[in-house]
Amino acid sequence: MDPARLEAVTWRNRALLLFDRVAMPVAVCDVYGAVLLANPAMAAECGTTPGRLRGRDVLELFRPREATQVERIAEALRLRHRSRYQVSVRWRAPDGAERQGELTADPVSDTVEDTPALLVMLRADGRREPPGRTDGRRRPSTASPVAEEARVSPTEARVLELLAGGATTARAARETGLTVDGVTYHLRRLSARWHAANRTELVARAYALGVLRPGVWPPEAAGAR
Template identity: 40%
Template sequence: MSEAAHDLHAEQRRTGMWRNRFLALLDRTPVPTAICHLDGTIGVANPAFAEALAVRPSQLRDRHVLEFFQAKVRRDYDKLVAGLQRGGRARLVIAVQFPGGTGELTVQAVSDDDGSGLLLTLRITPVPADVQLSDREAEILRLIAGGATSAAVAAELGITGDGVNYHLTRMSDRFGVPNRTALVARAYSLGLLDPTAWPPR
């Protein structure tokens, strides 16, 4: 083996060793983290990232990040894409909704020997304890979000219309909103309703 080939082989071994160490560290970090291609296709995600999305890490590979996240402000996502197309390397924090929650997705372009990619980290917004829902409240909210009237909800759940209105009033008071329309909007913003699902759940 020539000296150049030997040096190349040694460098490849060192690169592989550092890549394996990085992946082991990624798996152990509690911060939800993923690495994507520039087009948004997920290459690797750690268990914390997968857990936030209620899937296994292997189920994220080769899926597009926008299958799971919706930018709360669409122009933020458009700004990110435009910046990357211009070769930008800026770090951008985007408010997002995802099944089961809301949070901030930090997106940063990174480069290595294989080219450029995106490093994603997710900060999940905790749901305040005073807006946790009982099973009954969650059922009522889901049906109301789907457009059901109080009478229709009462018939579906086998309770009275006054019972439905009682629950809606209590939830509105806890969420600090004036009516059921605002209640539904607040529930989506807190991640209590899945923004990607119809009918609501």
């Protein structure tokens, strides 16, 4: 392999590594909206894996609230305009709740003449609709905000147990069968959700929210029994 091509491959691999570690949900789509590449954060919003998102229509995964927004973007892309486009969207989270937020799409290509791909980023607002409510009106929920905030997946609960017991990221990866990057990804998601500045604060929040059972050693998730 010639040096120029080798350097290009090296930088592509570095870019993909960075892409996977970004905490914000991000995807690369073709000009028609089909997903070419998605990071773990984007896949998590859809309750699946990055590979299973490939080929899916991003506007089927995240439903536009106004069809006219999409029509304007399609026309702008047809004219090869290079603006940043924003679409208000709704989608169903893996737990069944209705969520809403904003998709931002930036056309990207090597040259101005090339047909652009779309770098798509998702910004979710903090509100969730209870399962079954799809008309945009909020239904009173019997769950308290703390109970909603304390919901974690079995994998997240196990990572928190290990972290509270003093495990390193490498040991947590061995115990859970994840990669080191996979453990780090879950910790970053939990830290962002609970606004924890470091791992000590993350563990403290887990106990405060009742995710970890107090007075038990080794640490145990509240729903483990």
